[in-house]
Amino acid sequence: MAKRLEGKVAIVTGAGRGIGAAHAMALAMHGAKVVVNDPGVNRDGTGSSNVADDTVAAIKKAGGVAVANYDSVATTEGGEAIIKCAVEKLGGIHILVNNAGFLRDKTCWTMTPEEFDLVVKVHLYGHFNTIRAAAPIMRQQRWGRIINTSSEAGAIGNFGQINYSAAKEGIVGLTRVVGRELGKYGVTCNAIRPQAATRMTMTEDVLSNIANMMGLKDAKEAEKAFIAMSAPEHISPILIFLCSEEAANVNARVFNVGGGKFGLYNEPEVIASVEKAGQVWDAEELIKEMVAKVTGNLKNVSPVQPPK
Numbered sequence: 001m002a003k004r005l006e007g008k009v010a011i012v013t014g015a016g017r018g019i020g021a022a023h024a025m026a027l028a029m030h031g032a033k034v035v036v037n038d039p040g041v042n043r044d045g046t047g048s049s050n051v052a053d054d055t056v057a058a059i060k061k062a063g064g065v066a067v068a069n070y071d072s073v074a075t076t077e078g079g080e081a082i083i084k085c086a087v088e089k090l091g092g093i094h095i096l097v098n099n100a101g102f103l104r105d106k107t108c109w110t111m112t113p114e115e116f117d118l119v120v121k122v123h124l125y126g127h128f129n130t131i132r133a134a135a136p137i138m139r140q141q142r143w144g145r146i147i148n149t150s151s152e153a154g155a156i157g158n159f160g161q162i163n164y165s166a167a168k169e170g171i172v173g174l175t176r177v178v179g180r181e182l183g184k185y186g187v188t189c190n191a192i193r194p195q196a197a198t199r200m201t202m203t204e205d206v207l208s209n210i211a212n213m214m215g216l217k218d219a220k221e222a223e224k225a226f227i228a229m230s231a232p233e234h235i236s237p238i239l240i241f242l243c244s245e246e247a248a249n250v251n252a253r254v255f256n257v258g259g260g261k262f263g264l265y266n267e268p269e270v271i272a273s274v275e276k277a278g279q280v281w282d283a284e285e286l287i288k289e290m291v292a293k294v295t296g297n298l299k300n301v302s303p304v305q306p307p308k
């Protein structure tokens with residue numbers, strides 16, 4: 001049987017390790033030629049290394065075709081260079097997987113503007129920069145698949161991650177727009193909120209929680225258990241589905257993926273309201289009506305606590 005992605009060229013950003021490396025391998029094993037993009041930065045975005053070469057070597061060893069690229073997704077020039085690499089070295093661009101990113105966690109009162117900016121640049125701009133460069137080609141050839149990477153962080157409001165959550169929810173909005181703009185040209189754009197055991201998630205706190213929850217001896221055992229339950233390889237099959245013709249109708253959607261589960265999110269909708277069409281409400285009246293009909297049963301997600 002022919003491989004599903006034979007003849008296709010794919011880019012995976014941040015594919016030197018973690019989820020991106022698993023994505024690149026999966027696409028290559030289904031026949032796509034893959035640009036493995038990654039400047040190999042540390043968990044906080046500093047430094048550089050040649051992890052992209054490691055993924056390329058693994059793909060070649062497994063019989064696939066891949067080239068490395070070390071540009072940053074965080075700049076306009078970087079985004080353009082990544083797409084150019086696919087076109088010049090592999091002959092085109094059909095599948096774009098935006099996955100790259102790093103963290104700078106702080107609360108809203110301790111985060112510096114620079115820390116906020118860096119994370120928005122790598123995640124939200126990182127998606128815009130590559131999509132902007134790939135879209136004219138995909139539109140012209142009337143086929144393309146764009147898979148973006150959001151996170152549960154913004155959906156649940158993860159403490160200490162305003163920059164990351166803002167960027168990741170921005171990616172959801174961007175996905176809805178790009179899907180609508182490019183859909184008529186045979187290009188789909190969807191997003192995933194993945195969960196996997198990588199250096200991003202295997203922090204001391206997480207491992208010690210897992211150890212406690214599962215009654216394990218230490219962090220080493222917790223790490224093994226976490227990887228067994230939620231390896232990055234658990235995420236990547238969704239790419240093959242979203243690239244398939246069976247998913248041509250799946251556009252501007254968001255999926256929850258991890259640990260063997262693939263779920264479709266609903267789209268936001270108004271769940272309760274009061275209305276006086278075309279009239280300006282008196283504020284006192286609105287307060288009464290809101291409490292009575294819309295917000296009265298809500299619980300504060302972070303109730304007031306006595307000062308320490």
Ligand SMILES: NC(=O)c1ccc[n+]([C@@H]2O[C@H](COP(=O)([O-])OP(=O)(O)OC[C@H]3O[C@@H](n4cnc5c(N)ncnc54)[C@H](O)[C@@H]3O)[C@@H](O)[C@H]2O)c1
Nearest residue numbers: 014018019040041072073099100101151194195196198200
């Ligand atoms: N691991 C999870 O459970 C989880 C949960 C939600 C979202 N995500 C998202 O999934 C994606 C992959 O995360 P991961 O867990 O594999 O993390 P990871 O740290 O293992 O991998 C991220 C990769 O992105 C690369 N990268 C960083 N800055 C880059 C830049 N400017 N240009 C190109 N590449 C760059 C890094 O070098 C790294 O190899 C990220 O977008 C992350 O936010 C992960």
